[in-house]
Amino acid sequence: MEQLFALAQQNLLSPIILFFALGFAAAIAKSDLNFPEAIAKGMSLYLLFAIGFKGGASLSGYGIDAQLILSLLAGIVLSACLPLLAFVLLRLMTRMSTLDAAAVAAHYGSISIVTFVAASSILEIQGIAYDGYMVAVAATMEAPAIISALWLISKNSDDNRSMDSALMREIMLNGSIVLLIGSFLIGLATGKDGFAEIAPFISAPFKGVLCLFLLDMGLVAGRGLVNAKGAVSHRSVAFGVLMPLIGASIGLLFAVLIGLPLGSAVLMMVLSASASYIAVPAAMRVAVPEANPAIYLTLSLGVTFPFNLTVGIPLYVAVATAVVGG
Amino acid sequence: MEQLFALAQQNLLSPIILFFALGFAAAIAKSDLNFPEAIAKGMSLYLLFAIGFKGGASLSGYGIDAQLILSLLAGIVLSACLPLLAFVLLRLMTRMSTLDAAAVAAHYGSISIVTFVAASSILEIQGIAYDGYMVAVAATMEAPAIISALWLISKNSDDNRSMDSALMREIMLNGSIVLLIGSFLIGLATGKDGFAEIAPFISAPFKGVLCLFLLDMGLVAGRGLVNAKGAVSHRSVAFGVLMPLIGASIGLLFAVLIGLPLGSAVLMMVLSASASYIAVPAAMRVAVPEANPAIYLTLSLGVTFPFNLTVGIPLYVAVATAVVGG
Amino acid sequence: MEQLFALAQQNLLSPIILFFALGFAAAIAKSDLNFPEAIAKGMSLYLLFAIGFKGGASLSGYGIDAQLILSLLAGIVLSACLPLLAFVLLRLMTRMSTLDAAAVAAHYGSISIVTFVAASSILEIQGIAYDGYMVAVAATMEAPAIISALWLISKNSDDNRSMDSALMREIMLNGSIVLLIGSFLIGLATGKDGFAEIAPFISAPFKGVLCLFLLDMGLVAGRGLVNAKGAVSHRSVAFGVLMPLIGASIGLLFAVLIGLPLGSAVLMMVLSASASYIAVPAAMRVAVPEANPAIYLTLSLGVTFPFNLTVGIPLYVAVATAVVGG
Amino acid sequence: MKMHEAKRIEIIIEKIMEKRLTDLLTEAGVKGYSVLPVSGGSGSSGRWSRQGQVSRAQGMSSVVCLVKPERLEPTIDAVFPLLDRHIGVVSVTDTMVIRDELF
């Protein structure tokens, strides 16, 4: 317990979290601080490029083993099933319409890559190792949740809302996934030599860029909350805090079953706990335009993302340490 | 004297100044070299982030002492009073209207953070230390000048031009101040450990980014001069060179009174000598739209900024060395 | 021969080439991965700034010698004459109109600075030195080809299409040339000290930025090919592969005549072999709007650029090693 | 200069639907269109601006399409289903163009 507090304090005082808080506070105070769209996009491309490449390079030299395969499968199963759970929970806890509840559920099955990146940064600071292939697990968890949610909708309504092939292609080939998987594979192919070549670009400045990026995320999340005043009920907010805890627990269960080491187990929890706010909202706007974006964006970006970043990650580290052992 | 020339030469041959000159020359020659708006904004966010964080981190571990408090107070007094002096000077030296003169005066009470960054870079190259809290002094000097100028206007005209609260909030919470002060405080809170984490991002590449940024500033300043042909009289230009010298002298006086060491004394001179071209123009457009932006932008950005960068800073270093002692 | 394969393999497995291939593949697969315009422009400014400065700094301390002068002259002659050769070849090999053929020819006399940067990066990885002034040679080769092509057009048609002075100024003072030459001169002026100051910005992260930039180039080249389906004939594509080989051979001839060492000889080949896709297309749109941009952009960016990057550069290194000696 | 009557259709629609809309326009036989970025706005679903966007799901585009008067009806009919389900506004203005073979 004491250790948990120490961890939480260490986490809350890391520049990464403080810059997120700065952005959040600046947005609430209605400061005009803002990042140009292109810079925010550029930073996110950088983070995907760096995390993918690092993951691939760290894996090169090792063969494909059962744990890797099982982790990927676990990711797919988690992403596909968590939305069903989230949907039931939402119907029980809130008064959302079926469409809104299904749309929200899709977000919680999918993942937030920035939460993943922040967690891996915090693991590195604490000297906890994790497997490079967790990046690939993250990538596999983006899409299945969307398909589950669309299935939920078609089951609960008359109109048949099967995904059209254009949308399917957009989801599978969305820029983030392509960059993440592509960089991962290139890192895998070029290994230590390739990594050494570009390490000064992707390793040393990584944490600094992450600080700036989280500052921007804080601004966006804070502005989202300010604008969405009234769009989400107290019960929905409670869901936004409860669901990541449930997700993380189930993630931990899978990690234990597969036998993942501490660092990877934490990341599996983080992936299960985090909610998408890029790929899934885009898919929902196309496939379910009647669902209210203010609800799902506020929950995933305004509630769950800050919760995971500040309270969630240190909690997951502490619990995983207790369960899996350091 | 000889030392002054050596200093000036060293300064003029530093890449920082040469890239500014390159931009200036390219603009005058009407080259189409230009930086996308988003990139220029991104670089300025980076510089504010880095300088704020470095200032805070370097201060962490030291307590709040009298010199710090006095320096902050000196900054506020300088920012509030220099516009009055500038206004009198402008009315004596030029034929500007009251409104234009007051608007210009506001710029000279406030500060140019890029001039500050360039000066601190030059100090570092010359191995002269300065106090981390000078960043906080810079931040306090942005706003008071605007209030002084609006007071000048309401005193000299019938219509009551008190600042509306929306404008007041915009000035106090403008993005640059929030980022600078926020980064400063986070640097202060996380101290040496936090600094070590993100040093590869904010320390090593700093001077290179500054070169590129000054290249862009050179382009902007040069294009401003080309477009403003005829908007400013010779007497106004003379003011744009004289005023920084007066400001620097008064800044030095305050530095001596407070007992600042060499590096900080130079920065106090630079802050007093520099003129705003971001926060103040924005406030003037809102509060005094009748004042001609071509006049104040040309003077602060086209005359005083290049003057300080090339001639001013080495001069201030030399004078401060003579007065305060190395 | 064996060595050639080893070289080619090493080249094809470098992250630089793999990221280009990733972008190309993503574009063909119609992924929505894309870089904001401002970020792409920002990266290209960075590359020009870094390569120019490094070239100048590495030259500082050496005097101007005959080889330097001869190389610059060779560059001008190559740029002016290669279009004539390309034009004849196009008229023989393809059924392009005179205007289209002349426009395409202009591109092949001029150069692609990114191909040059990639080649110099590959030389560095292989430990082959090259002269800093090759950057200046690259700059001199941009414009003469345009003048040659306009002369070809006026000779082959009734209407007199002399360059107007506005266009001439745009070509000579285009942003890329000004930044490249300006950085080169500043590097020359500030030498080793200046380089040391900004090395952490321009040296260490260089290859990483190049990877990201080539990823974007791959996306652009791939999308260009997809959109241009049908705009270029098979014979034109053959020209796009043959012409760089011819250009490289003539470049090698000049290098041997001047007595350039291996690294510089390779770069001379690369410059001769590469085709412009920035400066020349812009000039052609203004001066020869009737020529079809789909043809010249597809050939230079979609055919010759990838060819040089993947097959060309290792081939030129191997041939130059055989001819000039390692 | 001889001018010809034409209709200027301006459609403000979610960026994520932009390609689907322009595909429909092309299918409807429109000969050209231009897309302009929209940096902010307000409507029944609230106020928004580019700053404060994290997702390509947000943001709007303005699609401007000049058509011959007789093409107006079929064009609007072709894109209406999309506009009906998704947020956005349409306006049609009488205008004049120079070379009417282009429209």
Place this chain on the structure above:
Amino acid sequence: MKMHEAKRIEIIIEKIMEKRLTDLLTEAGVKGYSVLPVSGGSGSSGRWSRQGQVSRAQGMSSVVCLVKPERLEPTIDAVFPLLDRHIGVVSVTDTMVIRDELF
């Protein structure tokens, strides 16, 4: 498709005044508007372009607002004080919209 008459108000104004203008529009009861970026221009106060801007004080935006004909007069009256003191231009064009309950 049934179309309804409407007015398209286009206001080109300094970026720094954009929020104040749209607040006035909202107060005047306008149901929506769109803001488009302007990258350059020229007028009585000279020529400008985005490149060569260092300050958020510079630059213009185009605010497009579709209103029912009867709302034109009060809307213009509401924003006129702002437009009078600050540089910018206004134009009003007759147009047609599809769903007039939106305007």
Place this chain on the structure above:
Amino acid sequence: MKMHEAKRIEIIIEKIMEKRLTDLLTEAGVKGYSVLPVSGGSGSSGRWSRQGQVSRAQGMSSVVCLVKPERLEPTIDAVFPLLDRHIGVVSVTDTMVIRDELF
């Protein structure tokens, strides 16, 4: 508010020709214009979008110019030679402006 008749000329033209066009407009005595970025489009020379551009040779701009009715003819005549050789479209719409001394 007293309104005056005016013409809104909208020219969509290659970015590379933008300065040449606005110079012609200024020579033709136009008192002002605004340039809006165009992020994509389609026409007789195919479809394009900002993403997938490597060169300043590509991309279009929209130049909007409000003029008094009597200035329409000479303005169009002045810019026509440029428009004729380069790809792009022109439309002219009747509109109303507030302060007609500005146009």
